[in-house]
Amino acid sequence: MMRALLAFLVLVLTGVSAPVTAQDLQTLLQTHKEEVANPGRRSVGVVIDDLIASGLPQVPDFLQNWQDRKVTQDTATGLFYYDKPLRDVDTGEKVSLEGASLNAIKPNGGVRKVIGAALVQFQLSDPDTARRAAALDAIARSPDPEQIEPLEASLEGEADPAILARKESLVALLKARYGATTEARVAAIESLSGKLSLDARAALNQILTTAAGVATEVPEGTNVARILKPGADITEVEAYGRLVDAGLAPARISQSAIKEALAANIDGGKVAGIQVHDLNTLERRFEAYTRLAEQGLVPPTTSDAAAAAALKTHVFYEAYTESDAAVTDAAKATLTGIERKVAINQTADLALDALSLASIYFLAAIGLAITFGVMGVINMAHGEFIMMGAYTGYVMQQIIPDYTVSIIVALPVAFAVTFGAGVAMERLVIRWLYHRPLETLLATFGISIALQQLAKNIFGTQARPLTSPGWLDGALVFNEVVAISYIRIAIFVLALIFLGLILFILNKTRLGLEVRAVTQNPGMAASMGINPDRINMVTFGLGSGIAGIAGVAIGLYAKVTSEMGADYIVQSFMTVVVGGVGNVWGTLAGASLIGVLQKGIEFFNPSNTLAAQTYMILFIILFIQFRPKGIVALKGRAAEA
Structure with a gap:
């Protein structure tokens, strides 16, 4: 689909007519009659590819009307028309179909998104400046790696300096996130060093997004952002909570909860074999609770000493979601420079x-x-x-x-x-x-x-x-x-x-x-x-x-x-x-x-x-x-x- 789109854009920019296998748009639509009338998100791409490859000048208008749910079909003949008012898809002239049974084509949200993505590419080279700006807004809202090539293809013929600068900026932003190679991404990131826009900072921050992790050792291949020290970078309570969430340690239970559990398990003046009058220290109460946990009568817990030992035997870290260290290093350096300028x-x-x-x-x-x-x-x-x-x-x-x-x-x-x-x-x-x-x-x-x-x-x-x-x-x-x-x-x-x-x-x-x-x-x-x-x-x-x-x-x-x-x-x-x-x-x-x-x-x-x-x-x-x-x-x- 992308190659066909690029070929079409080149033909439009150079003024060369593309070879058209169908005589007109209506004939081409009839070859995909069922898919146009009842489009699906996964299969609609075939129709769009053929429409783009046709090189017909009516294609952008059809895609726009199709996305806006303004296409209707005569159920008797199978022909498609624009609705409100009823018009021919090739000439745009009004038609009259008195007594005809018309079926409105209503693509769902997913299909309309696919159509919109294809339509944006057409709008990048639209003669109307407002439409080109709207296409750039759409790309900025929903960035996609497939938008890089058509954006670059539209740079050469762009006459408006402001639109050109924005296109170049979007190309750099997309390459920074979706570039094919590490070198291309790093080069794109470094090209953003002079940008103070929110878009540039947002793109770099997305590259530098981190996720918290904990393990006995940092997993091999992890792109570590920083190592966290319990008691300094994070509290010991928060650190132990991460161990519990990761299933690496049992949950801590408060002293009041331990007392309630012991009171509920008194049997003959004893709790787990320990006399009640001996439960006058934290150590003895914890010992009794541990025995109950071993018997499966209460949830397991851990002592302060065991919790401290667990913290010492585990590494707490933040890792970049981006696995390429060269990319994150470039993004961090560029973002630091941008924030200084900001x-x-x-x-x-x-x-x-x-x-x-x-x-x-x-x-x-x-x-x-x-x-x-x-x-x-x-x-x-x-x-x-x-x-x-x-x-x-x-x-x-x-x-x-x-x-x-x-x-x-x-x-x-x-x-x-x-x-x-x-x-x-x-x-x-x-x-x-x-x-x-x-x-x-x-x-x-x-x-x-x-x-x-x-x-x-x-x-x-x-x-x-x-x-x-x-x-x-x-x-x-x-x-x-x-x-x-x-x-x-x-x-x-x-x-x-x-x-x-x-x-x-x-x-x-x-x-x-x-x-x-x-x-x-x-x-x-x-x-x-x-x-x-x-x-x-x-x-x-x-x-x-x-x-x-x-x-x-x-x-x-x-x-x-x-x-x-x-x-x-x-x-x-x-x-x-x-x-x-x-x-x-x-x-x-x-x-x-x-x-x-x-x-x-x-x-x-x-x-x-x-x-x-x-x-x-x-x-x-x-x-x-x-x-x-x-x-x-x-x-x-x-x-x-």
Whole structure:
């Protein structure tokens, strides 16, 4: 069957017509009429071989319909047709058989599997890329040594680089498991050394599958993976249990079971000839039990000394199910190298995730860092400015259907909206509460609740979609382990832009000079003609506006709800406190530390993100005990607060 299939594939690829003994597919099917109508798993191969050898272009379609149970037979004439709708097997044209008695052909699961295996080989050279990919999926799910030759035959004509690479990988995987010679298998295994895919690791692990064994001596020809030492590699109890399972030692019986057996066999004040009052030691009780076992009255057992002796006289080992040591040695070396590369790439992937999370925390916290650093105001409503920015982005997408344009427009609009809201909040509430931190905290917390309720009244309680542009879909994939979504890359780039922009404003503009002056010494700044009240207002508005822009970016990644600000307010405050209040570089350092810390904890405990948050908060509490002013301490009013 395989040779016929290869010959057919060669003919298809070279465009040469195969010699056809039958004039058409229907004529060929009639020569196997009974087998096609009632196929069996063992005998259907003859039909498939003849179909493949015929070289008829209709064969793949027939096999597909046969597998899908869409073939029917006219019981009067014996001719076969495709069903639903009724069509000719050669031309595919619809036919009408009014009054005919039709019998649906329904091959069982085993026959359909054989048909599917043959059909996969056709699909490997199908012009449709999707069908070729589906054929490779089928081979990966059910690998078989007979698939090696047709896979190799299909390599030469493969034009798609991705499909070609996958075919080559599958060939290597199949040869590693089913290669004809040791040299071929070892070569295939070594060719997998650069692969990080799960398929490659799974294939190598299958080769390295082991089974536990025990014997007085390791059987000759056994491919031993390792020798197990009782008490070190396995417990003595487990080791003795293996002896019992192998029939090499009697089962141990507990002391309580021995006492019950002795009590049940008391006869005339004696047990097996030993006086009951003499059964006051473990040795005497075991002796009595042994006598009962010799008489067949109780199951046999063994003493501690005998069990220890049995362990010493037997070898416990794990043996590879693969008998060829050269193959297992190559697989072990290759798998070790792959796992080392996987560990390195997992570290790189974790670092990318931490960097991405740090950029999100930086965007969320930078506005709070500026506000807190200059004004010393604990703004519990900062998260709601993030929420307002995200909802602004959502509204812009309702007005502008182009997602790219709407996001570009949403960024300045969100800044304007939240800047205005921040200025209004500072003028109406915050300015009356300077140097009163408790009242400020309570007031901003109340404003936070009010803004959440206002958002619920306007937008409802369900999450609103903030859809990213099409060019942000998908991810940048470096290999099978390392990948990062384009949205996260965009947020990272936005964080870098903001970092540069804020540094420019603070260090290169008059506003930045005045902000730094008020931060370091408000009294001296006022004497130099700077209005601290105006600077406070503008600074609070600037911090709120930056939070609004951060909301647009975060909304592309996270859900947009009225409570979304609460998800970031705690991290924002932690970022500011750890990094250093009021310092841009400190905020960056704090965001980086918290991002790395959170991702590191989640890596060791991925199923419990709440635990990760808890451990992170505990770490930060300990951190600020040793460095209360943060990583980058600030001088001036913020440092004194």
